[in-house]
Amino acid sequence: MQTSAKKKMGRPLTPRLSRKAIGRAALAMFEAGEDLSLPKLAERLEVTQSSFYKHVSGRQEIIELARGALVERARVPEQFPDTLDGVIRQTFEALISAYRLVPALLPLLLTQPVTHPAALGLYDHFVAAFEKAGVPAHLIIPAIEALDSAAIGASLDAFAMEAAWSIDEGRQESYPHLSMALDAVAASKTDRFTFLADVLAAGLKAAIDDTA
Template structure:
């Protein structure tokens, strides 16, 4: 008895090679490995013709949004109900920063279009629920989310670029004495920048609520 063929009589795979989820995952992998998105290269990765994409997506922007969805699927999500409002703020910031830090090349593109992928919308919906349950007034939830999102993106990009934003030669320390001394102080007393930023975000959002 012959083994059943994995292709139809027309020679097409019984399991489609291309899907929206497959496109998103491959696009995310390209951003991680090549730090860019090329539709022809993406087609090569998936082993299909470039024209095949347009049976599943409308264009480049939708592929970017599918990559956002693939990134969300990879992000581990803790229980967002511990530590009160301060704890929830820190948890949301940490989830976003860790996810964004995986693929910095994608971040500038995400900033140019609204969130529309169902997995991403579901994630933000959970963030909203957690913030409201922790005591965040409803009218401040979206501003708080935007603040946390922007801070997480900035922190992720900063971590991938340079160790310090200021370059001062030893012979120039008398020209910029305060900045030079501040740089030396942080070098002598290391500070976890991400934990510090989380503290600032938490304190700032808490202050906004109490006003």
């Protein structure tokens, strides 16, 4: 006599929804240039919108989870150079490597403080590098804030437009100096992000040396 055993429906071995999954899905939406929409986010994750509230309190927390997912994508060295120039450049490069991925997220990150553990850990890593490079404690946060602001601004500029100035053909004579400078930069192979990193490194190093 054959017996048939009924399979019991239990919980999946891997939960479909988690805080990390929500953050990564939200980040993917921003990377695709989409606005953060809870219905669309639920659809992306194949869950009901109400199920979010078992894991997050609301929109702000989802944005912070997206920040944490962005930290996972940042190219951060495990060990920084001992020189201040090297620390400044590599910190800026780490920030810009992340921010350039999702400029659509950046205005939202500016509206709330950093609270995600992974993001706080990243900034703690930066602070340790500045400490090791000999930067006075009271100047470390201003230095990192300057680098952060520059990286965000550069990423937003790159997202918003190809060039900040546009002169109609035939009107260059009305703006001879600006036209000449625009022609020169168009002919140059200078990487603007590298240039900005160099300027930041020189300026911050000079400011730190003057007040140390």
